[in-house]
Amino acid sequence: MDDDTHISKLKEETARFARERDWEKFHNPKDLSMALAVEASELMDLYLWDREPNRDALEDELGDVLHFLLEMSNATGIDLSEAFWKKQKKNEGKYPADLVRGRADKYTTYKHNQEGK
Numbered sequence: 406m407d408d409d410t411h412i413s414k415l416k417e418e419t420a421r422f423a424r425e426r427d428w429e430k431f432h433n434p435k436d437l438s439m440a441l442a443v444e445a446s447e448l449m450d451l452y453l454w455d456r457e458p459n460r461d462a463l464e465d466e467l468g469d470v471l472h473f474l475l476e477m478s479n480a481t482g483i484d485l486s487e488a489f490w491k492k493q494k495k496n497e498g499k500y501p502a503d504l505v506r507g508r509a510d511k512y513t514t515y516k517h518n519q520e521g522k
């Protein structure tokens with residue numbers, strides 16, 4: 406389904422959902438960012454204490470995270486695809502594959518090491 410679903414259609418669906426419930430008045434960037442963080446926390450909660458989440462619960466929380474990410478995009482007018490590719494380009498520079506392959510250190514560690522050479 407991911408292969409034939411456009412992000413714009415999902416954004417339209419989240420907007421429709423909020424509009425039909427007269428919830429747009431609550432969906433400002435500050436509160437949506439909090440809702441997104443809450444849903445991300447619910448996702449983490451599934452794994453807390455080494456629990457193994459069932460697939461339905463995992464799908465629910467991923468859906469919630471995506472829902473609020475899409476709503477955040479609607480509220481701010483930020484194009485998610487453009488933001489993704491822009492950040493991806495930055496990450497390519499921060500984490501050159503030849504330098505970081507197999508390592509999990511923060512990029513500042515690599516930068517420090519590069520400057521020391």
Ligand SMILES: [Mg+2]
Nearest residue numbers: 444447466469
């Ligand atoms: Mg949830």
